[in-house]
Amino acid sequence: MHKSSRLKEMTLEEIPNITSDMIEKLRKLNINSVYQLAVQSPFELGSEYEDTSLDVSSASTIIASARKILIEHEVLTKEFSTADQMLDKRNKIIRYATGSDRFDTLLDGGFESQSITELVGEFGSGKSQICHMLCIAANKIMETCPHNDAEKSNKPHSTSGNIIFIDTENTFRSERAYQIAEQNGLDPLDVLKTIFHCNVFNSIELESIIDNLDKFIEQYNAKIVIIDSIISLHRAEFSGRGTLAERQQRLGKMLNKLRRLADIYNIAVVITNQVVSYADSSHPGFDYMKAAGGNIVAHGSTYRIFLRKSGKNRVATMEDSPYQPYQRVKFSISENGIQNAISYKTQEERDDSAW
Numbered sequence: 001m002h003k004s005s006r007l008k009e010m011t012l013e014e015i016p017n018i019t020s021d022m023i024e025k026l027r028k029l030n031i032n033s034v035y036q037l038a039v040q041s042p043f044e045l046g047s048e049y050e051d052t053s054l055d056v057s058s059a060s061t062i063i064a065s066a067r068k069i070l071i072e073h074e075v076l077t078k079e080f081s082t083a084d085q086m087l088d089k090r091n092k093i094i095r096y097a098t099g100s101d102r103f104d105t106l107l108d109g110g111f112e113s114q115s116i117t118e119l120v121g122e123f124g125s126g127k128s129q130i131c132h133m134l135c136i137a138a139n140k141i142m143e144t145c146p147h148n149d150a151e152k153s154n155k156p157h158s159t160s161g162n163i164i165f166i167d168t169e170n171t172f173r174s175e176r177a178y179q180i181a182e183q184n185g186l187d188p189l190d191v192l193k194t195i196f197h198c199n200v201f202n203s204i205e206l207e208s209i210i211d212n213l214d215k216f217i218e219q220y221n222a223k224i225v226i227i228d229s230i231i232s233l234h235r236a237e238f239s240g241r242g243t244l245a246e247r248q249q250r251l252g253k254m255l256n257k258l259r260r261l262a263d264i265y266n267i268a269v270v271i272t273n274q275v276v277s278y279a280d281s282s283h284p285g286f287d288y289m290k291a292a293g294g295n296i297v298a299h300g301s302t303y304r305i306f307l308r309k310s311g312k313n314r315v316a317t318m319e320d321s322p323y324q325p326y327q328r329v330k331f332s333i334s335e336n337g338i339q340n341a342i343s344y345k346t347q348e349e350r351d352d353s354a355w
């Protein structure tokens with residue numbers, strides 16, 4: 001039997017050092033698999049119960065045992081592993097191309113699994129459109145791993161993976177996903193069946209969904225998780241200066257969980273973020289835009305792509321990446337979804353190319 005299918009069948013009882021008491025408590029929390037246990041945080045799990053059979057220390061022991069099993073099955077790398085072992089893990093990355101090969105050069109071929117990619121930009125800059133496009137991208141994967149010659153085929157192959165779309169702004173439209181799928185030669189109704197959409201109306205609800213996302217990823221066999229947007233609800237509900245620390249702590253907790261999920265389930269996590277404008281004292285009269293959410297969001301995401309409008313086109317800038325350079329590309333939004341920039345030049349674009 002294949003290692004990973006054996007892993008999926010593994011029950012909590014097979015985890016070393018686990019007691020029946022602990023299993024009962026985990027089941028009450030709806031934690032039923034090795035994967036689900038491995039993504040928990042000992043502090044959160046331990047604090048769910050006051051008694052000593054599942055305190056922080058024992059929670060930490062069983063989470064470590066679950067992670068050890070995933071290491072043995074090569075889902076995770078060891079605490080210390082050599083860089084070539086890490087490359088093996090990187091070779092399992094799946095890339096989701098957008099339809100604009102220029103845009104995809106920012107990400108070496110597409111949005112990566114095992115990572116959180118953040119799209120930041122003002123209203124209308126294309127964040128939600130890229131999210132719609134990604135729902136279709138998951139249905140037409142072109143490439144698996146850039147570093148592994150044996151598997152570097154560039155042949156399209158199908159995937160049974162689905163998309164979880166967490167929508168805090170109520171801007172997902174099935175019609176738009178239908179249109180993009182149709183324009184890209186896919187069966188639109190088949191594609192819509194792969195998108196599991198959920199509207200969220202307050203920050204507590206969002207936090208609870210992210211807390212339980214491991215179960216939803218397993219239940220819906222998700223390969224991409226999209227959160228559009230990660231910040232709007234928290235920004236609206238924690239607006240005063242006095243609540244800033246709490247807001248940041250809550251955002252940090254969500255991002256931390258998302259990072260663990262991306263890593264363990266080999267999924268691509270895509271979040272959108274808003275901008276705040278600020279005045280630069282060295283250039284009076286000019287307002288600049290920066291990403292909302294401060295350092296917590298900046299450090300929490302693996303890649304940060306800044307989007308802005310430029311006439312009929314959009315400009316995407318890779319602002320922060322652990323291995324790609326700072327670079328800028330142009331793309332446009334069309335009926336097809338995302339595509340390379342159209343060559344029409346507006347005055348605004350001519351101004352852009354001047355700097």
Ligand SMILES: Nc1ncnc2c1ncn2[C@@H]1O[C@H](COP(=O)(O)OP(=O)(O)OP(=O)(O)O)[C@@H](O)[C@H]1O
Nearest residue numbers: 121122123124125126127128129130171333334335
């Ligand atoms: N079918 C379509 N064909 C061409 N362009 C489209 C289509 N649908 C939407 N657009 C373009 O996408 C823009 C909206 O982009 P999008 O909704 O992604 O913005 P956003 O960055 O998510 O903004 P917000 O911060 O308000 O959520 C529209 O202004 C329009 O220019």
Ligand SMILES: [Mg+2]
Nearest residue numbers: 127128169171
């Ligand atoms: Mg949007």
